[in-house]
Amino acid sequence: MTDRMTDTTTLLVGPFNRVEGDLEIRLEVAEGRVTAAYANSPMFRGFESMLRGKGPMDALTLTPRICGICSISQSMAAALALADLAGAEMIPNGSRVAQLLHMVENVSDHLMHFNLFFMPDFARPIYADRPWHGRTVERFTAVHGSALKRATEARAQLLHIVGLLGGKWPHTLAIQPGGVTRAPTARDKVRIGADLAAFRAYLEEVVIGAPLEVLLELTQIEQLNGWQTGDFGLFLEISDNLMLQTSGVGEHRYLSFGAYPTPEGRRFVPGILRDGTAGELEPAGIIEDLSHSWMLGPDAHPLHGQTLPDEDMREDAYSWCKAPRLRGESFETGALARQAIDGHPLALALSKEGSVRARVAGRLLELARTQVEMERLLAEIDPREPFMRHVKLPQDGEGVGLVEAARGALGHWFRVERGEITSYQIIAPTTWNFSPRDRSNIPGPVEAALVGAPVQPGEDTPIAVQHIVRSFDPCMVCTVH
Amino acid sequence: MNILWLQSAGCGGCTMSLLCAESPSLIDLFHGAGLEFLWHPSLSEATGAEVRRLLDAIEAGEQQLDILCVEGAIARGPRGTGRYHMLAGTGRSMLDWVESLAPLARHVVAVGTCATYGGVTSAGDNPSDAAGLQYEGSHAGAVLPATFRDKAGLPVINISGCPVHPDWVTETLMLLAAGALGPEDLDQYARPRFFADNLVHHACTKNEFYEYKASAEELSQMGCMMEHLGCIGTQAVGDCNIRLWNGEGSCTRAGYPCINCTAPEFEEPGHGFTETPKFAGIPVGLPTDMPKAWFMALASLSKRATPRRVAENAVADRVIVPPSVKSRKHD
Numbered sequence: 001m002t003d004r005m006t007d008t009t010t011l012l013v014g015p016f017n018r019v020e021g022d023l024e025i026r027l028e029v030a031e032g033r034v035t036a037a038y039a040n041s042p043m044f045r046g047f048e049s050m051l052r053g054k055g056p057m058d059a060l061t062l063t064p065r066i067c068g069i070c071s072i073s074q075s076m077a078a079a080l081a082l083a084d085l086a087g088a089e090m091i092p093n094g095s096r097v098a099q100l101l102h103m104v105e106n107v108s109d110h111l112m113h114f115n116l117f118f119m120p121d122f123a124r125p126i127y128a129d130r131p132w133h134g135r136t137v138e139r140f141t142a143v144h145g146s147a148l149k150r151a152t153e154a155r156a157q158l159l160h161i162v163g164l165l166g167g168k169w170p171h172t173l174a175i176q177p178g179g180v181t182r183a184p185t186a187r188d189k190v191r192i193g194a195d196l197a198a199f200r201a202y203l204e205e206v207v208i209g210a211p212l213e214v215l216l217e218l219t220q221i222e223q224l225n226g227w228q229t230g231d232f233g234l235f236l237e238i239s240d241n242l243m244l245q246t247s248g249v250g251e252h253r254y255l256s257f258g259a260y261p262t263p264e265g266r267r268f269v270p271g272i273l274r275d276g277t278a279g280e281l282e283p284a285g286i287i288e289d290l291s292h293s294w295m296l297g298p299d300a301h302p303l304h305g306q307t308l309p310d311e312d313m314r315e316d317a318y319s320w321c322k323a324p325r326l327r328g329e330s331f332e333t334g335a336l337a338r339q340a341i342d343g344h345p346l347a348l349a350l351s352k353e354g355s356v357r358a359r360v361a362g363r364l365l366e367l368a369r370t371q372v373e374m375e376r377l378l379a380e381i382d383p384r385e386p387f388m389r390h391v392k393l394p395q396d397g398e399g400v401g402l403v404e405a406a407r408g409a410l411g412h413w414f415r416v417e418r419g420e421i422t423s424y425q426i427i428a429p430t431t432w433n434f435s436p437r438d439r440s441n442i443p444g445p446v447e448a449a450l451v452g453a454p455v456q457p458g459e460d461t462p463i464a465v466q467h468i469v470r471s472f473d474p475c476m477v478c479t480v481h
Numbered sequence: 482m483n484i485l486w487l488q489s490a491g492c493g494g495c496t497m498s499l500l501c502a503e504s505p506s507l508i509d510l511f512h513g514a515g516l517e518f519l520w521h522p523s524l525s526e527a528t529g530a531e532v533r534r535l536l537d538a539i540e541a542g543e544q545q546l547d548i549l550c551v552e553g554a555i556a557r558g559p560r561g562t563g564r565y566h567m568l569a570g571t572g573r574s575m576l577d578w579v580e581s582l583a584p585l586a587r588h589v590v591a592v593g594t595c596a597t598y599g600g601v602t603s604a605g606d607n608p609s610d611a612a613g614l615q616y617e618g619s620h621a622g623a624v625l626p627a628t629f630r631d632k633a634g635l636p637v638i639n640i641s642g643c644p645v646h647p648d649w650v651t652e653t654l655m656l657l658a659a660g661a662l663g664p665e666d667l668d669q670y671a672r673p674r675f676f677a678d679n680l681v682h683h684a685c686t687k688n689e690f691y692e693y694k695a696s697a698e699e700l701s702q703m704g705c706m707m708e709h710l711g712c713i714g715t716q717a718v719g720d721c722n723i724r725l726w727n728g729e730g731s732c733t734r735a736g737y738p739c740i741n742c743t744a745p746e747f748e749e750p751g752h753g754f755t756e757t758p759k760f761a762g763i764p765v766g767l768p769t770d771m772p773k774a775w776f777m778a779l780a781s782l783s784k785r786a787t788p789r790r791v792a793e794n795a796v797a798d799r800v801i802v803p804p805s806v807k808s809r810k811h812d
Contacts, residue, residue, distance in 0.1 A: 012570050013528075013529045013570060014529060014568075014569025014570025014571070015522065015528070015529070015532050015533075015568055015569040015570050015571070016528055016529060016569055016570070017520075017521075017522040017523070017525060017527070017528045017532065018522075018523060018524070018525075018528065020493050020523070021488065021493060022488065022522075022566070022568065022569045023569055024567075024569030024570055040569070042566060042567045042568075042569050043490060043556070043565065043566040044556070044565045044566070044608075044609055045490050045556070045565075045602050045608065045609050045611070046605075046608025046609055049605060049606060049608045050604045050605030050606065050607075050608060051605065052605065052606075053605070054605065055753045057753055057754070057755060058753060058754055060754075060755075061740065061754040061755075062601060062604060062748075065492050065494070065601040065643065066492060067492050067493070067494070068491075068492040068493040068494020068495065068496065068497040068498070068644060069493060069494070069497050071492070071494060071497075112500075116523065116524060117523070120526055121526075123526070124526065141526070142524060142525055142526035143508060143518060143521075143524050143525065143526075144508065148508075149506065149508060149509075152500055152506050152507065152508070153503075153506050155500070155501075156500070156501045156502070156503050156506065156727075157503075159501055159727045159728075160727055160728030160729070160730075162727055162730070163725070163726055163727025163728040163729055163730030164727075164728060164729055164730060165735065166730065166735050167726065167730045167731055167732045167733075167734060167735025167736075167737065168498075168644075168726035168727055168730050168731065168732065168735075169497075169498070169501065169726075169727050170492075170494040170497055170498065170644055171494060171643060171644055172735065172737075173732065173735075173737040173738075173740075173754075173755075174735045174736065174737055176700060176701075179701065180701070180736075181700045181701050181735060181736030181737045182701070182734075182735045182736040183701065183736075183798040183799050185799065309559070309565070309608070311558075311559035311560060313559075313564060320565075386701075386798060387701060387798065388699075388700065388701035388798065390699060460529065460530040461528055461529030461530050461531065466528060477491075477492050477493050
């Protein structure tokens, strides 16, 4: 539809696929550019409400089922929140197994995003005149591309580690506040080592096209310019040709809760990064703003928040997603944020760029770093030690569990009275990244990043918008939950 | 046969599990069986307006639809409008789309316990008023009436599981493509019998502990989890311990109980998922088809006959007493 006075066109983009879950984006377009974007998370299930009145341990069964792609992340957040309630910690060896399970899920998600969700757009006919198109069609055509097939097989084999330690993926119940339910043997350890070795070989041969350590030693973006090997090289070539380093630029505010708490500390440290300046993470400053959400009740910190859906779906709201803000500001979260906040020099440089290219390169950098961390973690597991400690939960209290899912910061906050959950609030990574506007009308990160995206004449589902949205790797089922 | 796959009010985990199919992988298997996706939300190229045109063409009868797969429960709220899940870009609820498309498909397949019976999406106070396609919990008749039959005379085929095993989906689809799945091949909740005729108990590695009622007292111990830890593998349908998951896994092999995720209403057991409800110290739920008196008699007898090895290992997190090895007579 066109408003003649301002010459602004509105486009409704959806169903937006190759993201996890359902997504609708409304775009205002003028002079061939997006001037405003509105992200609608169109599905509400109400997990927070379901959990009320249940015993706290039931969160371990129910919350993983919020999301089939970040299931272990939800498990971990719930287990940590329960341990927090009890004032306990996982037994060290159990914690290592739990973190290994979590790393496998995150790595598998990154692999899937790159190969199955993000890259297939470059095989579209719209790019038929580009020098890289023929190779991209062979490698990345949706469903059938050779890279997709190889990635799916490598992922299935990597997930054997979850089969062995966690029974199945998704939706394991193996991760508990005191540790894990299965004590792996020395034989299990060498079997997992074989799976990890096979996965490294795949990454080095196919994805990165070089020893992982070569990538990990890079410190500047300029060093990526000569990278020609692996599917990473193909992505960088496409990215250069399409100027993806200037596409979908965010607002340079990044947040990470810190990933993989082990007895030796979090493997990737928590923090924030604002315009290149590092700061401490202060979760007490988080408020969920409901001004543009179909939610009722006051804005609140998640420990005091509610989930009361607005059945009337009022006109001035446009999403079931709440808008989390840290000290009043929106923050981008995800692999790029996590690696930059952890201080990897290449990720720091990419975070300053803050583009489609930066998000995707940050994710592949993390894929390589996490492979190394998985190998290190496996070596630290001692099969002779116990993997579970008994944790007794108090009848009353509160618990917080902060983790990093593949897509970024995930938090569970809950309260218990007389052995029953009275409040359970969850903020997922895509709640941050795809939040609607807040009370000050400040857009969420993806809404801001979409402004300026080109819209070609005749496009009803603009390709540039697709690249930008998918560069965030949204998980819509987690977003509202 | 072509497949239109819709993701409704669920977690997407059944697709994630499906992509774990191995030997062969999903796409090779589809190719060999003459199956192809008309559209799948996680996999297909088409997005936005391209998808809307496809859906319109199916509704207009211009595009044939062989198999409609729905993953996730159907949100019927608020107040029966289905607006808790509007299919993005279409201005219509998923409830409306499913009601419209199901009668047009040759077969309708519900994938996962949310799509079959409501599942976890309908847990607690069921905030979104979610139901399965043809069942609301164990009650037949939901989004589609109990009398619904597809063009081949089948009800909605219920591949339950939270998540589904990838092979349950691929084998059901292959049977449909081969015209080899009839009404008699489905159980009373319309689950394919090729997996539902088994119990999770079958081939459970804790069976020796079960035989002697040598029970684990806490998670991470090796004993049988029926007596104290909520395991209902002796009543739950599924071949989980026969075909295994993600290589060599299963819930019970990973040391946590079977929570009967293939069953209607598993999401509301009425007690903690990892606790066994008891009456006078005796578990309330008994193994399927087992007369109670016989169970009690056998249990008390076998408990007394428990070998020391089994008793000690049951409450340990690893084998602490290995099986004794008999020496040969001439040694």
